[in-house]
Amino acid sequence: MGLRGTYRERTVEYKVPKNLTFPYVFGVLALITFALQIISGTILVMYYKPVITHAFDSVNYTIMKEIDFGWLFRHIHAAGANFFLAIVYLHMFTGIYYNAYKKPRELVWIVGWLIYFTLLVTALTGYLLPWGQLSYWGTVVITEIPTSLADAPILKDFFGAIGETISMWMKGGYRLEDLALGRFFGLHVILLPLLLLGLVSIHLFLVRAAGISNPEGYEIDKEKEPEKVVPFHPYVTLKEGAIAMWYLALFFFFVFFYMHHFLPPDNFEPADPLKTPPHIAPEWYLLGFYEVFRSIPSKFWGFVAFNLILLLLLLLPFLDFSPIKSARRRPLFFVMFVVFVISCMALTILGTMSPTPTNAKLGMFFTALVFLFFLSLPVISVIEWGWYKTKGGQA
Numbered sequence: 001m002g003l004r005g006t007y008r009e010r011t012v013e014y015k016v017p018k019n020l021t022f023p024y025v026f027g028v029l030a031l032i033t034f035a036l037q038i039i040s041g042t043i044l045v046m047y048y049k050p051v052i053t054h055a056f057d058s059v060n061y062t063i064m065k066e067i068d069f070g071w072l073f074r075h076i077h078a079a080g081a082n083f084f085l086a087i088v089y090l091h092m093f094t095g096i097y098y099n100a101y102k103k104p105r106e107l108v109w110i111v112g113w114l115i116y117f118t119l120l121v122t123a124l125t126g127y128l129l130p131w132g133q134l135s136y137w138g139t140v141v142i143t144e145i146p147t148s149l150a151d152a153p154i155l156k157d158f159f160g161a162i163g164e165t166i167s168m169w170m171k172g173g174y175r176l177e178d179l180a181l182g183r184f185f186g187l188h189v190i191l192l193p194l195l196l197l198g199l200v201s202i203h204l205f206l207v208r209a210a211g212i213s214n215p216e217g218y219e220i221d222k223e224k225e226p227e228k229v230v231p232f233h234p235y236v237t238l239k240e241g242a243i244a245m246w247y248l249a250l251f252f253f254f255v256f257f258y259m260h261h262f263l264p265p266d267n268f269e270p271a272d273p274l275k276t277p278p279h280i281a282p283e284w285y286l287l288g289f290y291e292v293f294r295s296i297p298s299k300f301w302g303f304v305a306f307n308l309i310l311l312l313l314l315l316l317p318f319l320d321f322s323p324i325k326s327a328r329r330r331p332l333f334f335v336m337f338v339v340f341v342i343s344c345m346a347l348t349i350l351g352t353m354s355p356t357p358t359n360a361k362l363g364m365f366f367t368a369l370v371f372l373f374f375l376s377l378p379v380i381s382v383i384e385w386g387w388y389k390t391k392g393g394q395a
């Protein structure tokens with residue numbers, strides 16, 4: 001089968017930049033977490049029952065109490081979902097910081113964005129499955145969001161009908177019931193993981209094809225500059241393997257000792273459509289978008305704003321057309337990157353708080369800063385093209 005040749009080609013003969021920094025490990029950590037999710041998810045699906053009369057008990061009694069080590073696999077899966085999104089966010093921020101979305105890696109970024117979006121939908125569909133109070137009401141909040149289109153300044157009926165249709169389609173009726181649970185289950189265990197698997201494979205193929213970027217932002221010619229690269233094995237495998245061990249130690253520390261962060265007490269109460277819990281908010285990885293949505297006074301514009309942020313994120317390679325790469329060599333970009341990171345964190349924190357008028361104003365302020373980051377990119381690019389030309393095309 002020529003396996004020995006393939007092994008050499010993929011490991012010892014495959015060269016990567018020597019100067020890769022710590023954050024370059026997040027891609028591999030995301031891969032490890034993905035594997036953990038597939039394994040633990042497969043065990044859970046053996047005992048889970050996707051009907052509203054049995055779903056809660058199948059998770060909280062059968063899996064948590066009756067099946068040997070069922071609790072362990074549930075803990076791994078619930079903590080894994082949070083770790084997965086945290087790692088993917090860190091991976092995305094790394095890509096933005098080092099401008100890894102730029103030529104020749106635009107497609108790596110676009111496929112990465114598709115992974116991110118699919119991952120959010122996967123998390124959303126999985127959240128409903130335990131059929132606890134938080135699962136139920138969290139999903140109610142999210143599935144009601146499209147109805148805000150009815151608040152449109154013009155063509156209210158038209159937009160309202162679209163929003164209502166999307167919401168009804170997500171819920172499978174006026175209320176979340178068996179139909180919704182069955183659909184969410186099917187998507188969560190079959191279609192979305194398959195999609196993720198396909199997208200991650202394409203992503204890795206594209207990373208190989210374009211080559212990994214490097215913190216300095218110069219493209220390395222592996223033939224002409226052999227002193228700037230090292231073989232993937234044993235250098236990167238050992239370095240990232242060691243970091244992966246630390247990561248797993250941290251992960252399992254949470255799994256064994258700190259699970260109340262990932263399985264909040266409210267979700268140990270079965271879903272009750274007649275009893276709304278006092279504080280319902282989406283999971284932390286959606287809070288930034290949720291805060292953008294609710295801090296803008298018009299629901300319609302709130303809906304448009306958070307969708308626009310998702311779109312701008314996708315279009316990043318085209319908004320930032322400066323020939324210079326990496327925040328290390330781009331002072332203006334560096335400042336805007338810091339503004340962006342702080343704003344994302346502030347929006348996430350505000351999302352956990354009650355929507356007082358002051359918090360809403362702060363929410364609007366940080367939303368404006370997020371837009372400022374995206375809109376500043378073409379301006380910074382034009383300025384940097386000027387510098388680039390005066391330096392005789394030296395990026």
Ligand code: HEM
Nearest residue numbers: 024026027028030031095100101109112113115116212213
């Ligand atoms: C399941 C989720 C994901 C996995 C397993 C994954 C895996 C990887 C791996 C192993 C690499 C190569 C090494 C590295 O830079 O870490 C990589 C690179 C990259 N990924 Fe991902 N990734 C995922 C999600 C994403 C997302 C959501 C984005 C952006 C929206 C993204 C954007 C990129 C970019 C731009 C690179 C190139 C980095 C460079 O060349 O410096 N990835 N990914």
